[in-house]
Structure formats: C-alpha cells, structure tokens
Amino acid sequence: MRTGIATVCLSGTLKEKMQACAIAGFDGIEIFEQDLVTSPLSPEQVRGMAADLGLDLDLYQPFRDFDGVTPDLLKANLRRAEAKFALMSRLGMDTILVCSNVATATIDDDGLRAEQLAQLAGLAGDHGINVAYEALAWGKYVNDYEHAYRLVEMVDHPNLGTCLDSFHILSRDWETSHIEAFNPEKIFFVQVADAPKLSMDVLSWSRHYRVFPGEGQFDLAKFMGHVVRAGYTGPVSLEVFNDVFRQSDVERTAVDAMRSLIWLEEQSAQWLAGNAPEGTPAAGGAHRRRYPMELATLPKVNEPAGFNFAEVKADDTAQLEKLLGQLGFEFEGRHRTKDVQLWTMGQARVIINEQAASHTEPSIAALGFDVDSPVIASARAQQLKAPVVARKVQADEEVFQGISAPDSTEIFLCQGSPDGTAAWTHEFGEGLEHHGAGTSAVIDHVNLAQPWQHFDEAVLFYTSALALEPQPFAEVPSPSGLVRSQVMETTDGAVRLVLNLAPVQQASGHKTYQEHIAFAVDDLVATARAARDRGLDFLQIPANYYEDLDARFDLEPGFLATLKELNLLYDRDADGEFLHFYTATVGSVFFEMVERRGGYNGYGAPNAPVRHAVQYDSLHP
Numbered sequence: 001m002r003t004g005i006a007t008v009c010l011s012g013t014l015k016e017k018m019q020a021c022a023i024a025g026f027d028g029i030e031i032f033e034q035d036l037v038t039s040p041l042s043p044e045q046v047r048g049m050a051a052d053l054g055l056d057l058d059l060y061q062p063f064r065d066f067d068g069v070t071p072d073l074l075k076a077n078l079r080r081a082e083a084k085f086a087l088m089s090r091l092g093m094d095t096i097l098v099c100s101n102v103a104t105a106t107i108d109d110d111g112l113r114a115e116q117l118a119q120l121a122g123l124a125g126d127h128g129i130n131v132a133y134e135a136l137a138w139g140k141y142v143n144d145y146e147h148a149y150r151l152v153e154m155v156d157h158p159n160l161g162t163c164l165d166s167f168h169i170l171s172r173d174w175e176t177s178h179i180e181a182f183n184p185e186k187i188f189f190v191q192v193a194d195a196p197k198l199s200m201d202v203l204s205w206s207r208h209y210r211v212f213p214g215e216g217q218f219d220l221a222k223f224m225g226h227v228v229r230a231g232y233t234g235p236v237s238l239e240v241f242n243d244v245f246r247q248s249d250v251e252r253t254a255v256d257a258m259r260s261l262i263w264l265e266e267q268s269a270q271w272l273a274g275n276a277p278e279g280t281p282a283a284g285g286a287h288r289r290r291y292p293m294e295l296a297t298l299p300k301v302n303e304p305a306g307f308n309f310a311e312v313k314a315d316d317t318a319q320l321e322k323l324l325g326q327l328g329f330e331f332e333g334r335h336r337t338k339d340v341q342l343w344t345m346g347q348a349r350v351i352i353n354e355q356a357a358s359h360t361e362p363s364i365a366a367l368g369f370d371v372d373s374p375v376i377a378s379a380r381a382q383q384l385k386a387p388v389v390a391r392k393v394q395a396d397e398e399v400f401q402g403i404s405a406p407d408s409t410e411i412f413l414c415q416g417s418p419d420g421t422a423a424w425t426h427e428f429g430e431g432l433e434h435h436g437a438g439t440s441a442v443i444d445h446v447n448l449a450q451p452w453q454h455f456d457e458a459v460l461f462y463t464s465a466l467a468l469e470p471q472p473f474a475e476v477p478s479p480s481g482l483v484r485s486q487v488m489e490t491t492d493g494a495v496r497l498v499l500n501l502a503p504v505q506q507a508s509g510h511k512t513y514q515e516h517i518a519f520a521v522d523d524l525v526a527t528a529r530a531a532r533d534r535g536l537d538f539l540q541i542p543a544n545y546y547e548d549l550d551a552r553f554d555l556e557p558g559f560l561a562t563l564k565e566l567n568l569l570y571d572r573d574a575d576g577e578f579l580h581f582y583t584a585t586v587g588s589v590f591f592e593m594v595e596r597r598g599g600y601n602g603y604g605a606p607n608a609p610v611r612h613a614v615q616y617d618s619l620h621p
C-alpha cells in the first residue's frame, strides 16, 4: 500500500512538515494550498526538496466551488483553474483535488455540472493534469460519493476521476460496498480519516475532530476492503483536520500518523480475509484472493492475558511502602542486582523502583503485560514504530521486551504462565522466606493520566501494539474541568487500562494529574477493615454521597452504614455490583481496591466525580 499524508495534518512550516513526513517514512504527500502560499520556498524549491526527501507530491488541494455555477462564474473559475495547473507543472504535480461546490453553486442540474466539469477536464488535459472530484459531506448539491462518481461517469474524460474521502462517506453513513462497482481507473485518489462519533454539524466535525485511523470509531478496514476490491492501487493518504495535531510536535505526529496507516493496512487485509465476496472460495486459505493493491501484514498478537506487574518509582519510597503494607501487600524482598523491591498480594505484583535521581515524585513508571510471545509482540510493536526501552539485564535474569508508550510509561511484554505466576520473582528476596498465597488479589485495572497532546496517539498505540479494544469515551466532571476518560480493555476484561485526559494544569502550580493502580480482591469489606486497622489513610468520602447512594439504590441500612464507616463507594447495574475504595495520593499515585460481584464490568463511573472532587479538595486545602 502506498502511504500518503496531507500537509494540513501537521504543525509547522511546509519545510518542517515535509521533513517530518520523510522521517516517518511516508511515500508521498498532499500539498495543502495554504502551506504553499505561505511558504518562502518557490515551487521549484519545493519540488527539489521533495525529490531529495524521497517524497512523491501526490495531490494538490483544495480547489473549491467550481461546479454548478452561472456562465460568468464558470469563466472566472476556469481562469483560476488554469493558474493552478500552471503552478502544478512547476511543482511537478499531476493531480488536483476539486471539492464539490459548497458556496457559489446556484444551479442544481447534473447535466450542467457534467458539462462544466467536462470543460475543466479538457483544460486539465491540456496541461497534463488530472482532476479528482470529491463530494464534501456538506456540498450544496453534491454531497454523496456516488453522486460525484456518477458525474465522473457522465463526463467520461480521461482527465476526470473521483477522490474518495472516508470522512465524507462515513460521517454521512453512506453504504460503502458500492465502491466495489467503481471503475478503478476512475478512482484518482483515496483519503482516509477516522473520527469519534459526535452529534454535531458535519463541517465542524470534519474541520476539528478528525483523527488518524484507529483513534476514532469509523469502520475504516471495511471502507478500505471495498476500495481494494474495486482494484484501486494509488496512494492511501491521511487527511486529518485536528486542532490538537496541528499544534503538536510535528515529527511525533507524523510517526503517529504512519503508525495508523501501518495498522490500517493490516486491518484491511484481515477484513478482506474474513469477508470473502459471495461465490468465491473462503478467504485466508490456499485460495486467498490477490488484489492489485498489495497489503502488508504484521506479526500477530492476541490480547494480553493479564497484567504481569506494575512498577512505581520514587526517590523516597517510604510512603509507597507504607501504603502497600497497609493495604495488605507482602514485601518479597529486593532484587539481586537492581534497586527495586517486590511487593505482592496474591497475584498482584508491584515493583517499587528506588530512583537514584532526587526529586522523583512517586509515579507509575512501567506496566508488564502477559503475552503469548514477548518476541513476536515486540516485533509487532517495533514495526508499528514504538520506541524500544533498554533495560539492563545481568546473567540469569529474565530479559524483558520493552516499548515506550506515548506518555513515556514503559510497557513490558512478559511471558505469561497458565497459573498466573511470574518466573522473574525469584530474582527477588534471596534468602528471604516467601510467604506466597495470602489473600487472593489481581491487578484489576490501571488508570493512566495522558498529556492532552498525546491522548489520541495513546489510544492507537494500545489498540495497535497491544490489541486492546477502545470503548466509547466518557467525560467525567471534576472541579478542574471535564476529564475525558477512555477505557481500553480485552474482551475478557483480564486487562483493563483507563486513559484519562487530565485537564490542563492549573496556575496554582499544584500537580493536578493523578493516576492509579486498582487491585481486585474477593472481600472488599474485610480488606478495608484490615487496612483501617493498619492505619491506612483512606480517601474520605463526603456524607452527601451516601445519602445520594441510598436515594438511588435503596440499600439495606446496615450495608449502607458499613460503606459509610469504611469510606467505600458502591455501584450496581443489571449485571452485578461494584465496591471500591481509594487511598490518599502520594506524588501522583494512589491505589484503589475493588470487588466485582456478579458480572459487573464497569469502573464505578458514577463515583468518579466524587473521587475527583475529594482529591481536588485535598490539593486545595
């Protein structure tokens, strides 16, 4: 698959954008007119720079408001077009995108539109230029990709084809399978963008909220499957208008973008393998159909089977040790060669990393995931451009395959074992007696605060590299703003990761972002009692909360009193019940203990605003 990206996706100048695209490995780019008009580079210099960088200049765009106009306007539009064709020949470019008219069209007549597009195609042909006509979702008369294609067929000129843009098609819920019937010679260009499903006017949605494939909710693998089956072989180019990407680090965004196409390519191949057209042999087997567009695949990974460990770091680890001890964790000793401690409760393993550097506030440093094959999972992550984490290992120590997540959390791909134990624990506590069993507990979920500019990137990272499934995001009200919260989980719920977009730092200088590790136990009330007896500093829940709880759930008075006495939170749905409590925060970390009853599968979402408010209060006494 030939990869492309529109310069409008990125921050910076045209030169910076082009360099970042080359570093990320794109085959070609779409030049957005604005980027050229505002550039000090001459068209010839842009052409030379693209050649040096190994970038094809695939598409010049946009050319607006051409069709369906009065004769006077048509004349002016043709003149405008000719100037652009001349410019394109200086750039060495041969394809221009013409969007359906949103502003100046006054005549709704396909015959007239076809006639005007035929004149444009003729003029383009004289200059050796191809016109790719795209239906914008908010086009005045043409806003449906099949309508645009019908016009292309009516005109039937070798220099006129269509541009398919997944956003304009999927935002309107148009059926995508009809693409398969298109003549591939008439598909001049394909643009891909994902988006969260929002209910708002489609223009604003398109101009501000597009995201890279895998970061939204569109079924792009299916869209691409139909494009591939149509026989299209040209570039698949990202065109993502997004307020965050346009102000983020350009090289980093370009890598995120490239990752999305590598992933989409694999997903498209999988969609094709799983959706053989009727009357053809089942796909995947020896008769796998070949299409003109070659789709590369990736090393395959299944969902992780569970968390292997979580690692917190601090220069002063005393508070972390105290919290874990009070929660009922056992100290299993120090590592033979490294400055790290192991604490366990059942199969929940927490490593405390004693940082040599001072002023390291306690924070979550790393997460280990149980995978079928660490080597294969690592190969996949690296092909998806995840940075590798170097970890010192000595002889006889387990070698961990590590990658760095967008927020710099280190992700380790560990060899899972059927009984949930981890071989590396023997590297800890030499000479110490291991207590083993005790309470049964596992890591239930981990909640990571994401910097605002890396949130979407993180969703794609965990989706593509770790095979976690993003759930629709929620917004949690907190005193410092709305916290966007996105659950990423495995189908069996064995791994649950919650990404929180922390509100922008307050001027007060207080660290507002907090993240946590949650452990699931069998008997939360007993765990809370024991923790209280050891002197644990619980997050204090306001009395108002318990009144509201009673109003909503009509709880048995003795049970309600227990919840209140122990600062426990409660939730219930059709599947079961959820009990949980939080510790006070040290640095940016706190812990949560949960008990899931029945098939409860959530996270106590109605309680999240209470937690945020109490934590805010404790930071703003």
Ligand SMILES: O=C(O)c1ccc(O)c(O)c1
Residues within 6 Å of the ligand: 061, 062, 097, 099, 134, 136, 165, 206, 207, 239
């Ligand atoms: O928002 C727009 O105007 C616009 C312009 C060009 C495109 O290719 C597109 O998809 C949208």
Ligand SMILES: [Mg+2]
Residues within 6 Å of the ligand: 134, 165, 191, 239
């Ligand atoms: Mg487009």
